[in-house]
Amino acid sequence: MKNAFGLTTAAALFASTVVAEEVKPTTVSFVDGTVTESLTGQTGDPVEGRKVFANRKLGNCLACHANADLSEESFHGEVGPPMDGVGDRWLEAELRGIVTNSKMMFEGTIMPAFYIDEGYTRPLDDFAGKSILTAQQVEDVVAYLMTLKEQ
Structure with missing residues (x-):
């Protein structure tokens, strides 16, 4: 009985540490431009999101905003x-949709889609077939944007 309890406890601990599989860019589910589910199965880190937002080689968000x-x-x-x-101004699901692929929310926008890996032309071959941001970086940026409240 003691051994069975130990196995059950170990199985429960293992199950609680399993992280949801990352949603691939081609399988992101949009509903009216929003993405309701996390791309990683976990909450983003707003501190990391702020770094991505400011980074001129990643999000480069300050180039436009x-x-x-x-x-x-x-x-x-x-x-x-x-x-x-x-x-x-925006719900988390709306911000996730905008960062993932703003064209799903705003027809004709010039904002780039940050989490797609096909359907575009990249000027450098090294970047072909790759998204600008990873799923985790999208979640981090969304978490950061959610901290930007009216003063």
Whole structure:
């Protein structure tokens, strides 16, 4: 009986540590432009998301969006809407959809799709067939955007 209890406990611990499989770019499910389920099965890290948002080689979000939370960064863009208060204006599922592929939410937008790996032309062969951001980076950016509330 003691051995059975140990096996049951071990199985329960193992099951609780299994992480959901990452959603591949080609299998993301959009509903009216939103993505309701996490792409990774877990919550994003807003601290990491802020880094991705500011990184000119990853998200490069500041190229188009002003963001008072990143006032230490220079050259904020004015093409897209300001990010101040975005966490109050949009639901998490809407932000996930916008970051994943904004074209599913806004017809004709020039915002890039950050989590697709086909249906586009990349100027460098090294990037062909790859998404701009990983599923985890999308979740991190969404978590960060959700922290940007009206003052």
